[in-house]
Amino acid sequence: MNNPEKLLTPAQVGKLLSVSPITVRFWAKDGRLKFITTPGGHRRFERSEVERLTEGKLVAKKGKTIVIVEDDKQHADLLVEFIEVLYPEFGVEVANSGFEAGSMIENIKPSLIFLDLVMPDIDGFAVCKYIRENEETKDTPIIAMSGLSQQEHQDKIIASGANAFLIKPIKLSVLKRAVESFIGD
Known part of the structure; x- marks a missing residue:
C-alpha cells in the first residue's frame, strides 16, 4: 500500500510547507494531515496527502x-x-x-x-x-x-x-x- 520511498518525515513535510516539524505533528494530531504510523511509532506522511493539504485552504x-x-x-x-x-x-x-x-x-x-x-x-x-x-x-x-x-x-x-x-x-x-x-x- 505505502511505498517507503514516498513517505515523508515531519521534518521533510515542514520543509516543504515552510513550517516547523512541531506544526506538522500538531496538524497530524488535529486530523488536518493524514499519516501512517511506523512499527517504531513514528508518523510518516504520503506525498499525495501533503499535496492535498497545500492545494486546499491552507495556502489559499x-x-x-x-x-x-x-x-x-x-x-x-x-x-x-x-x-x-x-x-x-x-x-x-x-x-x-x-x-x-x-x-x-x-x-x-x-x-x-x-x-x-x-x-x-x-x-x-x-x-x-x-x-x-x-x-x-x-x-x-x-x-x-x-x-x-x-x-x-x-x-x-x-x-x-x-x-x-x-x-x-x-x-x-x-x-x-x-x-x-x-x-x-
Missing part, C-alpha cells in the same frame, strides 16, 4: 501576515511555532534586526507586528516611530515585547506608537489573546 488563506522583529533566534522561533500552530492560515516572517524590519515591513505590509524593544542596531522604540511615520504602515497594530518589565519602558513604547506591551517570554495563552484582539481569525 495566507492573506494575513505577522512580522516578528526579534534578534533572539530562540524566542523568534518559539513565537513562529506558536503562531503556526494557532493560526496555520497566517503567514509569518521574522526580521532579526530593526534595520531588516524596516524594509520587510514596507514590502510585506503585515496585519500585525511583534516588536522586540532591545536590539543591537536600531532599538524597538525607533522602529516603532518609523512604522508610525510611514503612511503605508502607520495603522498596522504593533505589539511591543521585552524582558524589561519596568513601567517606564512600557510607557515609552506606548508613547512611541505601540498598541500593546507583552513581557517576554510570552505564554501561548497571552499570545493568542493578543493576536485575536488585533486581527482575529
Whole structure:
C-alpha cells in the first residue's frame, strides 16, 4: 500500500510547507494531515496527502501576515511555532534586526507586528516611530515585547506608537489573546 520511498518525515513535510516539524505533528494530531504510523511509532506522511493539504485552504488563506522583529533566534522561533500552530492560515516572517524590519515591513505590509524593544542596531522604540511615520504602515497594530518589565519602558513604547506591551517570554495563552484582539481569525 505505502511505498517507503514516498513517505515523508515531519521534518521533510515542514520543509516543504515552510513550517516547523512541531506544526506538522500538531496538524497530524488535529486530523488536518493524514499519516501512517511506523512499527517504531513514528508518523510518516504520503506525498499525495501533503499535496492535498497545500492545494486546499491552507495556502489559499495566507492573506494575513505577522512580522516578528526579534534578534533572539530562540524566542523568534518559539513565537513562529506558536503562531503556526494557532493560526496555520497566517503567514509569518521574522526580521532579526530593526534595520531588516524596516524594509520587510514596507514590502510585506503585515496585519500585525511583534516588536522586540532591545536590539543591537536600531532599538524597538525607533522602529516603532518609523512604522508610525510611514503612511503605508502607520495603522498596522504593533505589539511591543521585552524582558524589561519596568513601567517606564512600557510607557515609552506606548508613547512611541505601540498598541500593546507583552513581557517576554510570552505564554501561548497571552499570545493568542493578543493576536485575536488585533486581527482575529
